[in-house]
Amino acid sequence: MQVENVSRILVEKTSLPSSFLNREVKIDFYLPGNVADRSAMSLLLINDGQDMDKMGFASILERAYNAEDAISPLLCVAIHCGPERKMEYGVAGIPDYKGRGAKAGLYTSFIFEELLPFIRERYAITSFREKAFAGFSLGGLMALDIVWNHPQEFSKVGVFSGSLWWRNIDQSEEEYDDHRHRIMHQQIAAGNYAPWLQFFFQCGNMDETKDRNKNGIIDSIDDTLDLIKELETKGYTNGKDILYLELADGRHDIATWGRSMPYFLKWGWGK
Numbered sequence: 038m039q040v041e042n043v044s045r046i047l048v049e050k051t052s053l054p055s056s057f058l059n060r061e062v063k064i065d066f067y068l069p070g071n072v073a074d075r076s077a078m079s080l081l082l083i084n085d086g087q088d089m090d091k092m093g094f095a096s097i098l099e100r101a102y103n104a105e106d107a108i109s110p111l112l113c114v115a116i117h118c119g120p121e122r123k124m125e126y127g128v129a130g131i132p133d134y135k136g137r138g139a140k141a142g143l144y145t146s147f148i149f150e151e152l153l154p155f156i157r158e159r160y161a162i163t164s165f166r167e168k169a170f171a172g173f174s175l176g177g178l179m180a181l182d183i184v185w186n187h188p189q190e191f192s193k194v195g196v197f198s199g200s201l202w203w204r205n206i207d208q209s210e211e212e213y214d215d216h217r218h219r220i221m222h223q224q225i226a227a228g229n230y231a232p233w234l235q236f237f238f239q240c241g242n243m244d245e246t247k248d249r250n251k252n253g254i255i256d257s258i259d260d261t262l263d264l265i266k267e268l269e270t271k272g273y274t275n276g277k278d279i280l281y282l283e284l285a286d287g288r289h290d291i292a293t294w295g296r297s298m299p300y301f302l303k304w305g306w307g308k
Contacts, residue, residue: 045069050064064086065114076164078111081170082170084179085176107307127203129183138203141182167191168190178196192235197297198293198294201263222260238280
């Protein structure tokens with residue numbers, strides 16, 4: 038185990054053997070340094086944790102804690118992806134049209150049956166104030182799938198440039214229909230309203246250039262706005278239960294997600 042001090046942030050790096058994923062999962066823990074009562078902390082799980090060092094996440098957290106409207110104590114758990122990222126991330130039980138995401142169910146089992154018990158034992162915390170999940174691109178889709186399908190465990194989700202295009206048939210097929218074949222949108226439509234859930238979505242106008250319906254709006258933004266509409270149909274209120282952040286110069290990259298992270302932290306845990 039490696040331990041690094043970043044002013045008020047303690048960063049611990051370790052790994053956890055997973056029988057579900059059949060690999061060692063690298064994990065980075067970001068702990069606030071001055072918390073007397075750890076049961077008062079919230080928990081934030083983050084997919085694609087291998088990118089957090091490059092993002093400068095510890096420094097982002099440091100600034101968030103030192104701000105005038107400082108965030109409340111948060112244990113952040115950055116989960117590194119493995120070599121089969123496109124198989125482990127997705128929508129559990131529903132692979133996309135290329136068979137990707139076939140191990141998303143196993144990843145979900147890893148979270149609940151291996152990672153969460155490991156965190157509770159490691160830090161002697163029986164329960165957290167609240168739990169949240171976040172991710173980037175395909176990792177954002179996986180975070181949303183887990184939170185949406187396990188609302189009894191979570192209260193918030195952060196989706197940065199989410200792969201919400203995830204579909205069960207190729208868009209080039211004649212019968213392809215956005216309203217029927219985007220997998221996560223169908224999950225939301227078929228799911229139940231959990232009034233305590235809150236959603237953060239971020240997109241950039243330079244995330245991509247594809248525009249499959251030729252409406253002048255790139256697909257990543259269209260897919261996100263359409264999913265927000267599904268949530269609104271369920272009963273969630275945009276601006277209250279949902280925050281959408283769109284960056285005019287935002288790209289599909291770590292730098293953009295790093296710029297967006299303070300908004301997410303303040304939205305979720307600002308005092």
